[in-house]
Amino acid sequence: METFNSEKLCSYRLDHRKVLTGFAKFSDAERYAEENGGEVVEVGFTDGNDNPQITSAGGLIEKKLHFFVEAGPDYKFIHSSDSGFRHYADDLQKLKAKADRLSPEEKYISNAEIEIAEDPIIVLKNDHFESVTSRERCKYLKHAHVYEIGVSLPV
Numbered sequence: 001m002e003t004f005n006s007e008k009l010c011s012y013r014l015d016h017r018k019v020l021t022g023f024a025k026f027s028d029a030e031r032y033a034e035e036n037g038g039e040v041v042e043v044g045f046t047d048g049n050d051n052p053q054i055t056s057a058g059g060l061i062e063k064k065l066h067f068f069v070e071a072g073p074d075y076k077f078i079h080s081s082d083s084g085f086r087h088y089a090d091d092l093q094k095l096k097a098k099a100d101r102l103s104p105e106e107k108y109i110s111n112a113e114i115e116i117a118e119d120p121i122i123v124l125k126n127d128h129f130e131s132v133t134s135r136e137r138c139k140y141l142k143h144a145h146v147y148e149i150g151v152s153l154p155v
C-alpha cells in the first residue's frame with residue numbers, strides 16, 4: 001500500500017491494475033477516474049485485514065456512496081460525511097475534550113488523538129454511541145466488512 005499525502009489516497013495492486021481508494025466523496029472518485037482514464041470501482045475489505053478485492057457487495061456505485069461498513073445488526077458505522085454524524089457530534093466533542101486533557105504520552109499510547117484527528121467514524125452499538133475510529137481501523141474491527149469507492153487504473 002502506498003499513501004499519497006496530498007490527496008490521502010491509498011494505492012493497491014490488484015491483478016494487472018492499480019486501484020486507488022480513500023476518496024472523500026463519490027464525485028471525487030468519478031472526477032479522478034475521468035481525468036486519469038480510469039474506472040470507478042467498489043473495493044471491499046472483508047477479511048479483517050488490508051486485503052482489498054473488487055466487489056459490488058456494498059452497493060456503493062448504485063447508491064453513489066464513497067464508504068460503507070457492515071458489521072452485523074448490532075453495529076452501525078457513521079462516517080463524518082454522513083447525515084447522521086451531526087447527531088452524535090456531541091459525544092465526539094466530549095471524547096476530544098477528554099483527549100485534550102491527557103498528557104502527550106497518554107494521547108499517543110491510547111491512540112485517542114490520532115483516531116479523532118483523522119477522518120472520524122462513529123461506531124454505534126444498538127443505536128448508542130460506543131466509540132470513534134478511523135476509516136483505516138474499521139477494516140480490523142468487529143469483523144467488519146468495509147467498502148470504499150475506488151478508481152481502477154491500467155498499469
